[in-house]
Amino acid sequence: MTLTLLSAALYAFSLLCLGSFAALFSIRWPAVNLYLAEKEAHELLSLNFIKTPPKNSVFGRSYCPHCHHTLGWKDTIPLFSYCYLKGQCRYCAKAISAYYWRIEILFLITGLPLLWLPLSLYELILNTVIISALLSAAIIDYQHRLIPNECSGLAIAAALALNIGTPNLDASILGVLLGYAIVALLRECYLYYRNREGIGLGDAKLLAALGAWTYMESLFSILLYASLLAIVYTALYYKTGGQNIPFGPFLVISGIAHFY
Incomplete structure (x- = not known):
């Protein structure tokens, strides 16, 4: 373009x-x-x-x-x-x-x-939609501990549309499935051992959107850096402990940084 x-x-x-x-x-x-x-x-x-x-x-x-x-x-x-x-x-x-x-x-x-970036107009529009949906989800999660399905769903749809007709479509679909499965599994393990919810399914849908956008091979890096950011944030602002923090914003920051 x-x-x-x-x-x-x-x-x-x-x-x-x-x-x-x-x-x-x-x-x-x-x-x-x-x-x-x-x-x-x-x-x-x-x-x-x-x-x-x-x-x-x-x-x-x-x-x-x-x-x-x-x-x-x-x-x-x-x-x-x-x-x-x-x-x-x-x-x-x-x-x-x-x-x-x-x-x-x-x-x-x-x-x-x-x-x-070397993007066509079609790619520019869809990437803009994805980033906008992710940022909106992060803002709401930070303020209210909620992640709208509308934001995650829009990001997934735009990411899949971005890869239609390309060799990356399979990796994008697998990114959705693996992204959701990783967080869902972590949630079930934490619930089983601690008898309380440690992470919500909204984060699973958000990681699924990031997997659709950046493909399955990037998921573990995104999750790692998001966790490190969350640890630093907790150490700086939640010194008393015992408080839940929203994980969505850290996933979004890590995912967008990984994309760029």
């Missing part, structure tokens, strides 16, 4: 848009799923459920969390609207969280190096 200044600028803006959506998704998806889980639990127990549903669905219009005014397109241009409005809502002048632009910058930094 021929790289021009215009195409690079358009791609960079696309990454910012993906980051903006991911930031919104990481806030709304947990809220919607928590509401649905509580509703289902009440229905199973035949209890009344009167909790008000979230204001907007995952794909609803953006609005100010302070004044609840629906935002127009001029208020939601990634990064630029935040700078132009000086970090304030146009309608109530309350501060806009820096969370949004930080996620947008994260997507920009992580995805922009794809432009310098």
